[in-house]
Amino acid sequence: MKKKVTPLKVCVMLAISNTLITLLVIAVLSLAGKTQINTWQIFLIALLVFGASYTVTYLIIKKYILQKLIQIYKAIQHKGKSKNMLMSKNVFEQTSQDVSKWAKELDEEVQTxxxxxxxxxxxxxxxxxxxxxxxxxxxxxxxxxxxxxxxxxxxxxxxxxxxxxxxxxxxxxxxxxxxxxxxxYNQVVMNITEFDLIPVIYDIFDELALKAEEFEIELKLDSHGHNFFTVKGDKMAIRQVLSNLLLNSIKYGKTKGKTTVNLLDMNTYAIIQVTDNGIGIEEKHLGHLCDRFYRVSTSRSRTAGGTGLGLAIVKHILEAHNQSLSISSNYGKGSTFAFQLEK
Ligand SMILES: Nc1ncnc2c1ncn2[C@@H]1O[C@H](COP(=O)(O)OP(=O)(O)OP(=O)(O)O)[C@@H](O)[C@H]1O
Ligand SMILES: [Mg+2]
Missing domain, CATH: 1.10.287.130 (Signal transduction histidine kinase, dimerisation/phosphotransfer (DHp) domain)
Structure with missing residues (x-):
């Protein structure tokens, strides 16, 4: 393991080496008969040299090195780093880590x-x-x-x-x-209640009946034998999700086509699928359909009218229910839009 070199350790090491050098000089002088000092005096001198070396090194490091590092920390707006804290750390490695982290964060911020x-x-x-x-x-x-x-x-x-x-x-x-x-901006608080999805779907079918007739599309519900299909969610918001998906299935359907809403009971949760046999969507567009204003540029899209906001709304409503929209499509054959809800 790499040893940690901290400013404090440097101070101690320098103080020890200065003390040892002093003791060596005293020993040489004594052997040469140039000086006569007793053990207590030697001990006192060693202590003084150690203390002085330690203090001087400490002050030099603090003044000339840490002062600069503190400036760096101020520049990168890294709060809570004091000189005393830095003294007990491997300052250079620590500073280089902090600066790289800051640069990375800055880079991410710039990208965002x-x-x-x-x-x-x-x-x-x-x-x-x-x-x-x-x-x-x-x-x-x-x-x-x-x-x-x-x-x-x-x-x-x-x-x-x-x-x-x-x-x-x-x-x-x-x-x-x-x-x-x-x-x-999470300004819409979802009013989560338990409700039966079946009457909601028939209500949307009624609302879209004229449009469906105009495009000659049959709207069908398959609840797989359920007379009631209770789910948890914001009733009005889920209604809007289904309404947007059904309207799309009509607008991008084929004449004499069919849209089926499938309700699948998965015990703890429900899967809701809206399947059409319409114009379908090329794979390259699938990832963008929920972007604001995204519309696939087909002659059908141009005549169908629309802004490209419908699926963006669907996505946001489902996200507010902690769910997501899954889209699969067979270009030229039809598409399925599906999501889950808690039961
Ligand atoms: N069922 C579908 N079949 C084929 N393409 C679809 C289907 N649903 C959506 N799309 C494509 O996805 C695009 C985005 O749909 P979205 O509902 O967000 O917008 P829109 O229907 O164009 O306009 P708006 O819903 O805002 O009136 C549509 O323009 C269409 O090209
Ligand atoms: Mg739409």
Missing amino acids: QTQLANYRRLFIGNFSHEIRTPIFNIQGYIDTLIDGAMDDDNVREKYLNQASKNVTRLISIVEDLTTISKLE
């Missing part, structure tokens, strides 16, 4: 900040891109109305309706973002 800055830049870019279209649309309709279309009965109502649709779209983007940021 760079990632955050990139994320913010990307977010602002995506956000402005998303809101630009409805804003320009609204401006277009209003300008056309002001420029004379107001007097044309046929277009007036149509343009006002279009402007109103775009306002609704803006509101929904802002609402989705507000939900995400509240979930991210």
